[in-house]
Amino acid sequence: MADTMKALVVLEPGRFEIQEVPIPVPGPSEVLARVRAVSICGTDVHLVRGDYPGFWPPAFPFIPGHEWAGEIVALGPGADLHGWRVGDRVAGTSHDACGVCQKCVEGRYNLCENYGKPGLHRQYGHNYQGADAEYVTHGVKTIFRLPAGLDFATGAVIDPASIALHVANRGEVRPGDTVVITGAGAIGLLAGDTSLVRGAARVILVERQPLRLAKARAMGFETIDTEAGDPVATLREMTGGLGADVALECAGVPVTVQWALGMLRRGGRCAAVGIPTVGVEIAMQKLVLDELELVGSRASAGEMRRVMPLVEQGRVRVRDVMTHDFPLAAYGEAIATFNDPDSGAVKIIITP
Ligand SMILES: [Zn+2]
Ligand SMILES: [Zn+2]
Structure with missing residues (x-):
């Protein structure tokens, strides 16, 4: 050598x-x-x-x-x-x-x-x-x-797939949940699949770029085009006014963090994997009064082996x-x- x-x-x-x-x-x-x-x-x-x-x-x-x-x-x-x-x-x-x-x-x-x-x-x-x-x-x-x-x-791509599994785990997605995901990049799209693996009934991807929206739709997810109007109002309309059980924040931009929290149902949980490079203003009143949960999700911890069979089976x-x-x-x-x-x-x- x-x-x-x-x-x-x-x-x-x-x-x-x-x-x-x-x-x-x-x-x-x-x-x-x-x-x-x-x-x-x-x-x-x-x-x-x-x-x-x-x-x-x-x-x-x-x-x-x-x-x-x-x-x-x-x-x-x-x-x-x-x-x-x-x-x-x-x-x-x-x-x-x-x-x-x-x-x-x-x-x-x-x-x-x-x-x-x-x-x-x-x-x-x-x-x-x-x-x-x-x-x-x-x-x-x-x-x-x-x-x-x-x-x-x-x-x-197993490492990012493991990160997508970790964020769905951190979001504690439960069978029957409606999951909204901000950002349809690799982690967002794969987190759609890992949410389905955990039993989500609906997965809604929130995205700005037309080609990524098309990709999300091609993979069978519901989508919200953030250029087409207020995405929080749209999500509420799509969920009978209630909001999503779980939000997975995969974009890492201040406004997407605010959207993710704004889209939650009362008692809902947001797991954030996107890393904003600046501070984000959080609507604390809503967080307290709706008992929202906001947790971070960093890389993965034990999901490398767990995600591989799911990739092999075509579920991720x-x-x-x-x-x-x-x-x-x-x-x-x-x-x-x-x-x-x-x-x-x-x-x-x-x-x-
Ligand atoms: Zn990476
Ligand atoms: Zn250590």
């Missing part, structure tokens, strides 16, 4: 190039994987643009990418004890948590209290080298066996949200396509 690889290196905010860099060496309980597919996440676009200075990434230059699949090519010491062998096909996720703090031992490793502390925690593609490269190292806690029936491109329709693919060398074109509302892009797959 060669000792260098091609990788996407972000040199400074907004400036990146494909470079020849050393292939990383797997440490204890880590594997080295040949990356076969990596999917572009909204977070990547922010990170490449430098929207989270000093945090994601802590410093430039940096190799992003955290939704990926590939095959193991080398094992670090102890990785074999977990059953891993060279040639195994895996899907990766980003949170490599300490496993020891109170949140980790309670299974909420997405909330690791040692977040970002060197030697204890890393989040691949956020504060540690990611998978936009020919090879990546990952700790054994962050790789999951890819079933034979799922190809690598699908494997690269990952293939339906995959719209484009590009080679790693065309990353600039891929990002431009992702940002172009007229492209119809939802999930873009990069092949290193």
